[in-house]
Amino acid sequence: DGIFIGGLKYISKAGLKQTNGIRPILESYLKNLPNNGFKILMLHQEFSPLFPASQLYLESELPEGFNYVGIGHYHIKQEPKIVKGSTVVYPGSTEFTAYNENEEKEKKGFYFVNVKNGKIKCEFITFSKNRPFLSVDFEEERIQEIVEKLKNDVEKLLDEGRKKPVVIFRGSLKKLELKDLTSFLENIGLDDEKVLHYRFNLSKETEEITHVPIEGIETDIIMNKLKELIKEEELFFVVEEAIKSLQTLENTDEMKKFLKEHPEILDF
Structure with missing residues (x-):
């Protein structure tokens, strides 16, 4: 039934006050998509509790309707999880951008995502060479x-x-x-x-x-x-x-x- 890919760039705190969060934007996006098909959403945003100062919570900001949600901005990979029926993945950064002891403990790489018969399988592929x-x-x-x-x-x-x-x-x-x-x-x-x-x-x-x-x-x-x-x-x-x-x-x-x-x- 087709694959639909969309994304939302980072919105600052000032911008979020004007949009009342990102949920209204995502709901509007879904309205313009057909009911069928595999829907991929890409985000670059700060969500609590990974960012304690953030007022955004993924569980409340993400509407139902997306199949896969890939999120950037947080540099340490997380295990995939299901939120509102969506498979949510934080792959982390592919490079060490600053010295961070917590980040250094984690391997860098990317998620290889396989979709078959509507089922999503995520496998983390570790890079053999990281910035030492x-x-x-x-x-x-x-x-x-x-x-x-x-x-x-x-x-x-x-x-x-x-x-x-x-x-x-x-x-x-x-x-x-x-x-x-x-x-x-x-x-x-x-x-x-x-x-x-x-x-x-x-x-x-x-x-x-x-x-x-x-x-x-x-x-x-x-x-x-x-x-x-x-x-x-x-x-x-x-x-x-x-x-x-x-x-x-x-x-x-x-x-x-x-x-x-x-x-x-x-x-x-």
Whole structure:
């Protein structure tokens, strides 16, 4: 009887107030479709409880009538479930867009969906290659040993055909400055040809053994200024996460792709 595919782009909070949620839009969409046929709906929206700040609940926003509903925006895959007679699937993102310990625990991939005689079977296909994240416990006294080990780990990943890793440094600096560490990394050959992005969760030890955070000092200044300008807490959180995610991307094309996949950033 045919296959019908439709979708709804991300609608911001301001937009949702005007439309009274997404249910009226979806009901209108269904009215224009024949009763028969297989109906696929694609959404890119925040639903509670996956997004605690959201006022949308899929169980109340989704009308009966769709066979399959694929939802993006949430980056961690979920097991398929039935809502209002629809098979609802959150496949998660195919790439790590930012360092997230909960996300890192989950495999990346996609759902292969088979439909036969009206029955839907979803199988998750795991990617063999994900963006690796390397965590380094840094001690200034062991800088040579630690960086050489990191270089070996990075080169092993690249030799295996893996993607360039994101490297997270944790620890403290005493006599060295952050620029000294970054220069050391570049001189040993760990530049942007081998590492996608560095994150330095480091502190600076003073003579009084106090710890002064130096992680991304310039970024912190920018964030503080943005927080002063953006009064709404949720909006600031979206902007902050977007900046962190953009820092992990390799080039302009990846940035364009990211912004296209996350239209909510532009909507704000």
